[in-house]
Amino acid sequence: MCHAYSITTNLEALRRLRFTFDIAVNIGNLPPQTGIYPDMLAPIIRNAPGGYRELVKVRWGMPSSSRALYLAAKERAKKLIEREGRSISPDEFDEMVRLEPDRGTHNVRNTDSGHWKRWLRPEFRCIVPFTSFAEFSSAIGPNGKKRGNTWFAYDADRPLGWFAGIYAPQWTSVRKTSEGLISTDLFAFLTTEPNDVVASANPDSMPVILTTPEEIETWLTAPWEEAKALQRPLPPSALRVVSVGPKEDPEPVPDQSSLF
Template identity: 30%
Template sequence: MCNLYTMTATVDELRRMFGPFDGETANLPPFDEIYPGKPAPVLRRTGGKMKLETMTWGFPGPAAAKGRPVTNVRNLDSPFWRSALQAPERRCIVPVTRFCEWTAEPDPVTKRKSKVWFGMQEGSEPLFAFAGVWRPGEGGPFMAFLTCEANRTVGAVHPKAMPVILRPADALRWIEGDREQACALALPFPDADMRRIELTS
């Protein structure tokens, strides 16, 4: 389950990737570490236009989740997600520059699990997006994003699932398509187009 990502692209980079939008469009700070419960930039359709705004990552959890926020949409047929997936206006684009999965086993020295980062192939645009859904709520809007079967690149670290990654050409279909068209995008991203990122200290 992805529970950490970054979004360090500028507003101009967002516009080049996803087209024009309204909203808070000046002095967007870098979001170096976005964890569940933290604010994150999101693009959504409202009144026929795209709008950039900040939402909290994680839907308020149902009683079965003991109140914990639900950050990843795993079961697309679950009643919990039905209304958000059915209505195009409740879908959103979550801009990302890299995301993290944690190793299954702790490091033998530190006794802690290690972060492994993933992003687009070197030489390509580092900005991409997750397929997200959002809902209004007390304290502001909340968002979560879809997951799907992991590809080989992510699956080597986290075999259960990976986020649903949208190409720019797919973003409009995700936002405007009917439920069947939108959910058809929930596929593993091609291994050839992404990589494991080795960070240097």
């Protein structure tokens, strides 16, 4: 699964889309983000209430399933019982489930799952700008160490691209124990089976990438029965490896170009 990406382009490149969008206050001047990881804020363009579109920074990581949180709380309760040598009441366990920390699910693959279906309608879809993305590889490189991040982009200039994403507005959960219960907007992007280039680092998946203005419009507006056809890998010729190893991909985009 894609566990990191970068966006180093500017607002002008994003404005080259064929539709207009409002810009949220938290965008600022859109400084480069050379290493975006789960639970960080990152820009998306979303279908916003009121029929307009908005460029806004949102926290990466959609809500995990209730079953996943229940099982995590159950394991935590088991350790508590063993450590303190006491039982816990049903009400105490329910509270543990409610407050179970959820760092979020940052890639969405099984769109047949009832957990994800609620957010597949157009009003919860978004597009996520990127200039490169990373898949982690445990394979040993020539230096005898794990290869680590393998960064992929359209080419060495890292032109702007778009992931197909979904978002959850004002979801209430515990993201970090230190924060406690909060309500915040969340997003993630879809994945699919990898093409041959991405499979060199991750044989299981790659992000769903939209390659034309028409595909972007379909993703943001079409019924799911039509939009779901976009959950497919790109041809191998569409991507290349641009860096191996670093946690961030700081290479500049010389002409701030866009695939479009």
